[in-house]
Amino acid sequence: MSFFRFRRRKDPSRNYLNRMAIGLGAGLVKARDAILNPDFGPQGAMDVLSTWMGQELAKELLNQKVITPTSSAEEVLEKLLEEVRIAEDLSIEMEGDTAHVVVQNCLICPRKVGGYDLEGQTACPVGGLVRGALGLVLGKTPQLSKIDLKTGEICKTDFTLN
């Protein structure tokens, strides 16, 4: 007979995976009717689920005091994308109420990093993650006014915060 006991070492940086799983589970339940609609498509499903994941990630960032409820949109974006390590190269340019987010060398691209054939579809979570996180922290939901996804290359997304 053998007995193993594993105890978690405290490492807040690893909590993000837990939070994403929580968001994914909640999103699947809350959005199941929409996601099951074939009109929704993979990007639509990813938008919804990643919005929930973004909210959970923002809660964790607040828990760890990486951001505060008074943090600016720019700061939330920066910390979210940095902590979650979405890409190697990422820039945020604020222009009035609009944040231009450019992601290069994405680290979560199912095609480039995962090596999967996406069959001409996209499944980018960046828009949803940011929308969910900013919505939770700022209390107002940003509009994704422009999305230009080129899987595995450069993806540009504009968020309007008005």
Place this chain on the structure above:
Amino acid sequence: MIHVLRRMLILFKKHSLDRGVLLAIGTGKIRVHCDICNQPIEFEVSSEKLKSQKDGILRVALAHGEPLHVIIVYVDKNMRIRGVEASDTFHMEGSRAESFVPMSEVAENMSEAMGEPCYQSLYTFDEVKDREKTAFVLDKTVLRTICDSGVISLSKLRQKIAFLEKALGSNIDLAQVENVCDRYVQEGLIKRI
């Protein structure tokens, strides 16, 4: 739009008569004679759409005339007209819950919408869906709803996309929907009326 056409086909099959006198003219252009209004109607069909029909027959619903009425034209792969059905009544699809709303009710809804913006689609969703493939789900749903409805008021549009509130876990207010619509107006995909 395809949904609308299919619904129309099912509805009109019951009330239809064969009344066609038809001529195919040129590549992609077809002329059909409508026995309801006694007028020739010309329309275009894409060869791609024809080829993609599993049973080899493309069904085209043509809404035209005053008062508005519909005929359904059956076109084969050789661009030849195989038959025409004419409707005795015409109803607009009112919602995605597969109910049909008479024209009088549509007019009533439009009058209820007095003072608030209405949006009219300039394309079918099939025509713009590739362009909008990466659009955020809210934007895409707004566009799809306008395309499916033809003309819709802002508050009705907001009602129809309300299911997204639960899915996204956040409130979607009229201002958000209007912002999305205004952007599509600027891009020339829909018209504000």
